[in-house]
Every structure is written in structure tokens, then in C-alpha cells.
Amino acid sequence: MSVFENHGYCAICMKPTTFVAENAWLRDHYFCQRCRTIPRQRALVEVLTMIRPNWRKLMVHESSPSMEFFFRECPRYTASQFFDKVPRGEYRHGFRSENLEQMTIPSASFDVFITQDVFEHVFNPELAMAEIMRVLRTGGIHVFTAPKHKSLLKTTRRAKLADGRIEHLLEPVYHGNPISDGKSLVTFDYGADFDDLIQEWSGYRTCNFIIRNRNLGIDGEFLDVFVTLKDRVNQVPPQSA
């Protein structure tokens, strides 16, 4: 039984559709009836299209993809996954094996780097963000989603790696993961200071887009889409000429 449904336009189907809220927690239960995507996925596509209307012609890379949309739509799209047992740089099922914190991808390779709900699962987000900035070309953007807890003033680390072993600082929380054993440990609860941390870790200013538009099937909590532009004019602190 649905909580509500409405007609609208799905950016991922690129067609009119019906959006169905199967549960009041819209973030995970407000589906496009056609493609079954959830609001944050549609929000990311909306923001990407707004910032880079020509993204289908660009070099787009995604870490840990969750939908086929970009594969289908973007001829130069490539993707990587963290595979424990596949040597870095090799391919498995069409995905390049990479550790986001230490990629084997050459610098200045991409125009767009996408991560969807990945950063709350990495142990060293500062390394991952610096790596993404390295593999982006000048003028390139990192477009990503990650839950930002508005009521949490300070970002909290939930788990860390010590000598290769996971140390839980808080009760373990897991999210679904399409590969490996089907669950991903949440390593960070990002708080209101997340934007500051992104800027500190990436070295560039970031923007935070929040869309609420039921006609686009976008409503619910934790729908922030972050965009970090790799460009000298956007560097923090600004470099003197």
C-alpha cells in the first residue's frame, strides 16, 4: 500500500512517470514506478545536468555505481569498485578494481567524478577526496551524495582501521551494498560541519544542493548533493597570483 503517489517526470527514465511513496521514509521508499530509483539518485542526475548539461559527452567516472543509467547514457563513462581480491587497475565484470583512497588512475583523467553514498563508508575520507581531486582535470567536478545529519553539529567517526583491523568506536551500523557480502559498515556520521571538512580534505570550496520537487520525484531526508569544482579560482585558501 502506498502513502501517496503522484505523476511527474523521471530524469533517469527520461519519461513521464508515476512516483510512489511506499513508506513515509521517502529517502528509501519514494520510487519511480518505471525504474525503481530513489530520490537521491534522481537528485544527483538533476544537479549534474544543471551544472554540466553536456555531461553525456564528457569523461565521467564513478566509484561504486548503483545504477545502469550512466553506463547507458554516457559513452565515455567508466566505473570502479573496491574488489578485495582483484589487483588494482585490473577489471572484473566491467569495473576497474580500485581503492578510492589510493587509486592507480593517472592524474587529470576525468571531467566528472561521481560517488553516491560512498563517503560514509570510507575509513580515510581525506585521502579519498584528495585522490578524486587528483584524477579530475582542471575544471572538473566531483558530484556526490552522502548523508549529512543536520542536527549533528560535529562529524562523528563510527569506526576506524588500526593495523588493518576494524575498530568500532560506536555501535556498528550497516547499509546495503550490491557487492561483497551485501553490507557496508558506516564509518562516519557527517554533521553540519561536513562542508568544512570537504573543503579541508579536497582543498576546494564545495556547494551543497538540496532539491525538493515532487514533480521530479525528489523529496525526503538526506538528499544533499555536493559539488566540488577543481579550479584554481575555487581553491581554499585562494592562491595569490
Ligand SMILES: [Zn+2]
Ligand atoms: Zn524512472
